[in-house]
Amino acid sequence: MNDRDVTRPTNNMRGIVELAEGGLAQIHRVGMVGQLSEDLWRRLVAACVGTRELGPRDRLTQAGTKISHSALLLEGMITRYVENARGERLMVALQVPGDFVDLHGLPLGHLDHDVCALGHARIALFPHAALSGIMSESSDHARELWRLTMIDASIHRHWTFRIGRLRAAPALANFLCEMDLRARLSGLGQERGFDLGLTQADLAEVCGLSAVHVSRVLKDLRDGGLCILRDGFVEILDRDGLVHLAGFDPDYLYLPWDGHSPTS
Amino acid sequence: MNDRDVTRPTNNMRGIVELAEGGLAQIHRVGMVGQLSEDLWRRLVAACVGTRELGPRDRLTQAGTKISHSALLLEGMITRYVENARGERLMVALQVPGDFVDLHGLPLGHLDHDVCALGHARIALFPHAALSGIMSESSDHARELWRLTMIDASIHRHWTFRIGRLRAAPALANFLCEMDLRARLSGLGQERGFDLGLTQADLAEVCGLSAVHVSRVLKDLRDGGLCILRDGFVEILDRDGLVHLAGFDPDYLYLPWDGHSPTS
DNA sequence: CGGACTCTTGAAATTATTCAATCGGGGTGG
DNA sequence: CCACCCCGATTGAATAATTTCAAGAGTCCG
Numbered sequence A, B: 001m002n003d004r005d006v007t008r009p010t011n012n013m014r015g016i017v018e019l020a021e022g023g024l025a026q027i028h029r030v031g032m033v034g035q036l037s038e039d040l041w042r043r044l045v046a047a048c049v050g051t052r053e054l055g056p057r058d059r060l061t062q063a064g065t066k067i068s069h070s071a072l073l074l075e076g077m078i079t080r081y082v083e084n085a086r087g088e089r090l091m092v093a094l095q096v097p098g099d100f101v102d103l104h105g106l107p108l109g110h111l112d113h114d115v116c117a118l119g120h121a122r123i124a125l126f127p128h129a130a131l132s133g134i135m136s137e138s139s140d141h142a143r144e145l146w147r148l149t150m151i152d153a154s155i156h157r158h159w160t161f162r163i164g165r166l167r168a169a170p171a172l173a174n175f176l177c178e179m180d181l182r183a184r185l186s187g188l189g190q191e192r193g194f195d196l197g198l199t200q201a202d203l204a205e206v207c208g209l210s211a212v213h214v215s216r217v218l219k220d221l222r223d224g225g226l227c228i229l230r231d232g233f234v235e236i237l238d239r240d241g242l243v244h245l246a247g248f249d250p251d252y253l254y255l256p257w258d259g260h261s262p263t264s
Numbered sequence C: 001c002g003g004a005c006t007c008t009t010g011a012a013a014t015t016a017t018t019c020a021a022t023c024g025g026g027g028t029g030g
Numbered sequence D: 001c002c003a004c005c006c007c008g009a010t011t012g013a014a015t016a017a018t019t020t021c022a023a024g025a026g027t028c029c030g
Helices: A031-035 A038-047 A128-137 A139-165 A168-185 A200-207 A211-223 A239-246 B031-035 B038-047 B128-137 B139-165 B168-185 B200-207 B211-223 B239-246
Strands: A050-054 A059-061 A069-075 A078-083 A089-095 A114-117 A121-127 A193-195 A227-230 A233-236 B050-054 B059-061 B069-075 B078-083 B089-095 B114-117 B121-127 B193-195 B227-230 B233-236
Touching (some): A031 A168, A038 A128, A078 B139, A089 A200, A128 A139, A139 A200, A139 B139, A168 A233, A200 A211, A211 A227, B031 B168, B069 B128, B089 B200, B121 B128, B168 B200, B200 B211
Antiparallel strands (some): A059 A114, A069 A121, A078 A114, A193 A233, A227 A233, B050 B121, B069 B121, B078 B089, B078 B114
16 A cells, blocks of 8 residues: 555646647657658647646546547656556556657547656647547558557557566566667667666556565566666666566567568 | 467468358447447448358467458457467457457557457458558548557556456456456347356466466355356356456446547 | 655565366267 | 266365565655
8 A cells, every 4th residue: 555655646737838839849759759651750740739847746647537639758757557446556558758648548538547757757749639630631640640559559468468477577577678678769778778767666566566576576686687776777787688587579569670561 | 388288279260262252241230349430330341351250269360470351250259369489378358249359450560469269250351451441531430440449458458457456356356347248238148147258267368367276266256156157158146246346447448328428 | 853765674474376186078989 | 888088177285476564774855
């Protein structure tokens, strides 16, 4: 219980007045949106109505609330989590710069989960009306946006697999491998490691473990010379060893150079 | 190991010659596709190139293989599962009649997981080219199809939550509640219960448990007067009790009458 | 300095897995 | 027809994995 209470999101929604107009020039392409066509990207930049700053644990969206905009993460990290009536909670996704955070809100209208910032974050906002306009102009663009959300769904599937079939140590290693790769793709992260803004309690919520057990497993990874997590920074000591322990295979991320063509 | 080997899928792909042409009249609308607009449904029926019969454990699609058609499940049940190089395996979705089985293959081009029939199943096939045509004619239709896949993703999230945060008994109860509801929506399933074509080993793969433990937990549910699973049929004795144990809330299924409008 | 948060560690309890044996039903080949 | 075998389910016992409870150390910050 205490593990959970300490990370409750705040409800500092920050008014629309704080939108930074003219921030469009600051929208650079990294990570996932780098896969989009030039033409779609230009239209997205034109459709952006501004950026917004989020502080730690600021909630962006709440389950069940209708939404009219979708957000692209520019800086920082954002978590999406499911919580039931009993307060049991699990993170079901983690977004890095270049990820759309709630593009699925466009076809769905409202979300089934909450969305909140982990540390400081900056997002770009796109009105659903404008996105719908882009979709109706070009079905290729519609498919590109659809595809982004389907990669997100693929990641969901592998998170399910990770939690359901891997033991604590391989599961944590697997998660760290995924984030190491995604962080490097989004411009964060170097050969040495990457900045994962998570506490051990957060990691527990990602992997369906208790915070205490995460502490023990991280000690094992550390003692095993695989990686060290300190102050939110994951230092990779033995990437091959980590990948092997995790049984990590990045196919599910649908990276553009993985030998498959994206569409038929 | 043995638990897994016994349920290995067969590779009886059944040739395209077995397509039952003119089976279009047999495509009735149940379950999820009942949410689609009349107009889209008509176009889908026109785009269908036939139906196909699948036997128990027949594999429909394999991870990594390019696909050119998507399938709508008409009868029976189909499972989607993730498997890693070590043979560890987990079911990540279960489809009932009225569900599109691999519509996400349209924007993705190939799947990250395997798809196979549980018992006997019948599917309707739609060429991606025809579906792309439907999408380009109407962005409303594109959005409807997109929405179906996003509900699928929502279910993924809640499967992750179930496995990551619920104990064995609540998790199994939660899964049974979901399938009870979805089976009734797809025309299977009565007040008394529903036909879930799963063995205990299958249930273990759904909930990330061992088959032995599933057996024990089912005994507890039986002894507790909640439900009885026999020969694949789930008899619901105390639906409220089951829902309570599970902490089940069906919001994540985005049912059309749940008080939210589907789109903005 | 106090308070909140994070991490660590030990010990006990709980939960789930593994191993192993058994039992019954349904099919199959002799 | 019957013996046999495979599969699914069940149960016990031992083991392993993980959680919970509890205490304490270090850090940051007002």
